[in-house]
Amino acid sequence: MPLRLDVVTIFPDYLAPLELSLLGRARREGLLEVHVHDLRDWTHDRHRTVDDTPYGGGAGMVMRPEPWGEALDEICSSQPGRTPRIVVPGPGGEVFDQATASRLAEQEDWLVFACGRYEGIDERVYEEFSSRYPLSVLSLGDYVLNGGEVAVLAMTEAIARLLPGMVGNEASLAEESHTGGLLEYPVYTKPAGWRGHEVPEVLLSGHHGRIEAWRHEQRLARTEQRRPDLMERYRTISSSE
Numbered sequence: 001m002p003l004r005l006d007v008v009t010i011f012p013d014y015l016a017p018l019e020l021s022l023l024g025r026a027r028r029e030g031l032l033e034v035h036v037h038d039l040r041d042w043t044h045d046r047h048r049t050v051d052d053t054p055y056g057g058g059a060g061m062v063m064r065p066e067p068w069g070e071a072l073d074e075i076c077s078s079q080p081g082r083t084p085r086i087v088v089p090g091p092g093g094e095v096f097d098q099a100t101a102s103r104l105a106e107q108e109d110w111l112v113f114a115c116g117r118y119e120g121i122d123e124r125v126y127e128e129f130s131s132r133y134p135l136s137v138l139s140l141g142d143y144v145l146n147g148g149e150v151a152v153l154a155m156t157e158a159i160a161r162l163l164p165g166m167v168g169n170e171a172s173l174a175e176e177s178h179t180g181g182l183l184e185y186p187v188y189t190k191p192a193g194w195r196g197h198e199v200p201e202v203l204l205s206g207h208h209g210r211i212e213a214w215r216h217e218q219r220l221a222r223t224e225q226r227r228p229d230l231m232e233r234y235r236t237i238s239s240s241e
């Protein structure tokens with residue numbers, strides 16, 4: 001069964017990149033199903049209003065609960081016998097990392113993304129739907145975006161590329177950044193010499209054992225230099241194995 005993604009947003013065109021490249025091919029090959037919905041289709045006023053002023057005052061606007069309630073009621077019950085995980089991108093969520101992507105790719109076959117805007121979605125939507133469905137609030141990282149759409153694009157690519165059949169050479173998944181907790185090793189291609197910069201001799205040696213050892217050393221060195229936080233976690237996990 002292909003992974004089904006439903007995305008609810010007030011900017012459906014933002015999700016147009018899901019039609020391109022890897023994800024477009026995945027959809028054409030039946031590995032992935034993507035349905036984008038305009039939240040305003042669940043409004044009933046002339047102006048198709050999705051926001052209102054915040055109770056308690058403060059700057060900005062809050063997304064009204066009613067359109068979200070009707071949209072998620074309809075979408076989450078649209079596949080008889082199936083239950084989605086609702087994913088709400090948000091700066092206050094658990095960090096979405098490679099482990100999260102792997103877990104969702106392995107364990108879920110239907111994700112419903114709820115893209116907020118403005119100052120966010122009325123809290124009662126989270127209360128209502130977390131009592132009825134598995135629900136995760138996930139963050140791309142500690143910086144502020146204007147809405148959830150960019151996060152959905154990133155999360156969708158990170159998850160979908162892990163699906164069986166998505167990446168031509170699945171062996172490459174094993175050596176990329178964050179797989180196994182380390183950053184990727186440096187890569188080179190022809191020409192062997194370029195502007196005085198030479199490809200490391202070991203990579204020209206044809207000695208696969210030495211090449212593998214060198215690449216692992218490079219991963220360790222890069223992770224230590226650029227992401228000491230990941231190195232600490234890697235050491236802890238390695239020492240417990």
Ligand SMILES: N#Cc1c(-c2ccc3cc[nH]c3c2)n[nH]c1N
Nearest residue numbers: 089090116140141145147148151
């Ligand atoms: N994921 C994520 C986010 C966001 C985000 C997500 C949704 C909304 C809705 C209004 N503002 C938002 C910001 N900011 N930074 C992240 N890492």
